[in-house]
Amino acid sequence: MEKKEAPKSSLDALVSLCKRRGFIFQSSEIYGGFAGFWDYGPLGCEMKRNIKDSWWRFTVRDREDVEGLDASIIMHPAIWKASGHLDTFSDPMSMCKGNCRKLMRADQIWDLFEESALRETLAGMLGEAGKIATWCKGKGKAVAPGLYTVQHPEYLEKIFEKLKTITDVKELFILLATPEGEPEVLPCPNCGGVMTEPRPFNLMFKTIVGPVEDPSNVAYLRPETAQAIFADFSNVMVSSRQMPPFGIGQVGKSFRNEVTPRNYIFRSREFEQMEVEFFIKPDEAVELLCGHVAPLTETTDLSEPQADWGWECWHKYWVEQRKIWLVKNGLPEDSFVEYWQKPDELAHYARACVDIEYRFPFGVQELEGIAARSDFDLSRHQEHSGKSMEVFDEPLKLAVKKLSDEEKAAFRAKVVAEWEARGKTAEAANIFIDRLFEGRYIPHVIEPSAGVDRMALAMLCNAYEEQKLIDEKGKEDIRTVLHLAPAIAPIKVGVFPLVKNKPELYNFAREIFKKLQRRYNCFWDESGAIGRRYRRQDEIGTPFCVTVDFDTLEKDGTVTLRDRDTMQQERISVDDLIRRLDDLILG
Ligand code: GAP
Numbered sequence: 204m205e206k207k208e209a210p211k212s213s214l215d216a217l218v219s220l221c222k223r224r225g226f227i228f229q230s231s232e233i234y235g236g237f238a239g240f241w242d243y244g245p246l247g248c249e250m251k252r253n254i255k256d257s258w259w260r261f262t263v264r265d266r267e268d269v270e271g272l273d274a275s276i277i278m279h280p281a282i283w284k285a286s287g288h289l290d291t292f293s294d295p296m297s298m299c300k301g302n303c304r305k306l307m308r309a310d311q312i313w314d315l316f317e318e319s320a321l322r323e324t325l326a327g328m329l330g331e332a333g334k335i336a337t338w339c340k341g342k343g344k345a346v347a348p349g350l351y352t353v354q355h356p357e358y359l360e361k362i363f364e365k366l367k368t369i370t371d372v373k374e375l376f377i378l379l380a381t382p383e384g385e386p387e388v389l390p391c392p393n394c395g396g397v398m399t400e401p402r403p404f405n406l407m408f409k410t411i412v413g414p415v416e417d418p419s420n421v422a423y424l425r426p427e428t429a430q431a432i433f434a435d436f437s438n439v440m441v442s443s444r445q446m447p448p449f450g451i452g453q454v455g456k457s458f459r460n461e462v463t464p465r466n467y468i469f470r471s472r473e474f475e476q477m478e479v480e481f482f483i484k485p486d487e488a489v490e491l492l493c494g495h496v497a498p499l500t501e502t503t504d505l506s507e508p509q510a511d512w513g514w515e516c517w518h519k520y521w522v523e524q525r526k527i528w529l530v531k532n533g534l535p536e537d538s539f540v541e542y543w544q545k546p547d548e549l550a551h552y553a554r555a556c557v558d559i560e561y562r563f564p565f566g567v568q569e570l571e572g573i574a575a576r577s578d579f580d581l582s583r584h585q586e587h588s589g590k591s592m593e594v595f596d597e598p599l600k601l602a603v604k605k606l607s608d609e610e611k612a613a614f615r616a617k618v619v620a621e622w623e624a625r626g627k628t629a630e631a632a633n634i635f636i637d638r639l640f641e642g643r644y645i646p647h648v649i650e651p652s653a654g655v656d657r658m659a660l661a662m663l664c665n666a667y668e669e670q671k672l673i674d675e676k677g678k679e680d681i682r683t684v685l686h687l688a689p690a691i692a693p694i695k696v697g698v699f700p701l702v703k704n705k706p707e708l709y710n711f712a713r714e715i716f717k718k719l720q721r722r723y724n725c726f727w728d729e730s731g732a733i734g735r736r737y738r739r740q741d742e743i744g745t746p747f748c749v750t751v752d753f754d755t756l757e758k759d760g761t762v763t764l765r766d767r768d769t770m771q772q773e774r775i776s777v778d779d780l781i782r783r784l785d786d787l788i789l790g
Contacts, residue, residue: 301349301396349396533688600642
């Protein structure tokens, strides 16, 4: 069969497949759905589990310098005060004062306009002043009752000439909504009404702990898994006998009361994160221990961590590690971009932050982030809890002991100058240096933070293909296929008996199925033509199918092994089959 290029399909086709084949359902669908919440069906939950397992193996289990954690979702509310979430974890929210009264994120109004039905209507009338005027006096009353020109059609006369020349749909929208000049806040993308001034809206979900509904019992569902890692930092370090550089990884649910959850599972109110807090020595400690801090250059070898690495090398190292994981799990290098936040975009405590962005069908958007967060988080928890977050580093103390008074003074002068250049006080620098000379410091942290759901969406978008096939008779056919990496695919092997009315053949296939099922998630299918069975597996991303046919019993005992992507089949002995599949699936 010849293969032809077919266009990658939009998100709609993928959403439909995900529902039809049991990957993702709308939460509470029988009650009309619940915005921002999603359920993962039989295949979706397998796929999500595979993503988390792969991340866990690569980031925690296969490393000697990362420990795992599974902390509670609801924690002491003081944690959120210390972390800053109670005071600053908010999005700017506006409400439509017109007919629809919709709430939305003020910084997303243009994005929402781009996706709106109103935009489509306006785009279809660009440059046609007469049509626009008729629409404002007629259909517009139902579609966009909030637009100023719909409410005051007499204004249309004043702007009629201008309406003829406008070629930009956003410009037309603004003119119809506020004909007398640019508004302070953009108009409502839903009905064209005036929006309220944006005000901060805290994204944390509140709950009450215990039977008494009193403000003193208010707690929060965690908006990130990271803070539990900071709160448990000392417990993990001591119990696992680690010292910086080392990390703590956690996978788990997070909750954010997003003002406008959108783009399918991209931004939801309940989601899962996979986060590492990787604790490193401050650069000043590295310098005292190694005599220098390795500079990060184009040619720095980042394959193996080194003792003389400062935060810059560690940060870049984790960016590279995350990219290796993404590629290993099926996202090609050219499907994502590395965005280095500019100095004015960084949080005040952050030294660098890289967003790895994926080319989703709705635009290039953040998939995950890798931030260098200095000692901000542990310092805040030390300050708020009164518990020390310092580590005692014996080799550091010994290294300082070897320094002369002059060397110490020179080191102090250099560090104070560096701190002052970064806007910190000499007093703070001196307190830090005094502790450092005693072998004590608060570790700095590199934070690679990824979302499981967003990862699943990126992998599904990347995998989805509608292939145009032409058979020997020249007949065209569309094959829907998910090219998921074997490690991520929910089902690894489909096992089929060619026919089901030959007991010997059927039982032979059943035995193979049972054997393979002990190793990986397999699917048994005995119904329908074999081609249809292959297609059903292609559509859910099953990378391999094994068929027992007449030759198996009558000739050489071999079965066919079919590859999803090439559709090629090879004959293979049952003894070789497991070895081969282990190589292909487990790597
Ligand atoms: N501890 C750092 C932190 O939470 P973040 O950029 O807010 O940083 C990290 O979130 C990752 O979590 C994002 O890159 C994204 O993959 C995922 N994420 C954040 N908010 C999300 C949401 N509302 N829905 C789905 N995933 C989300």
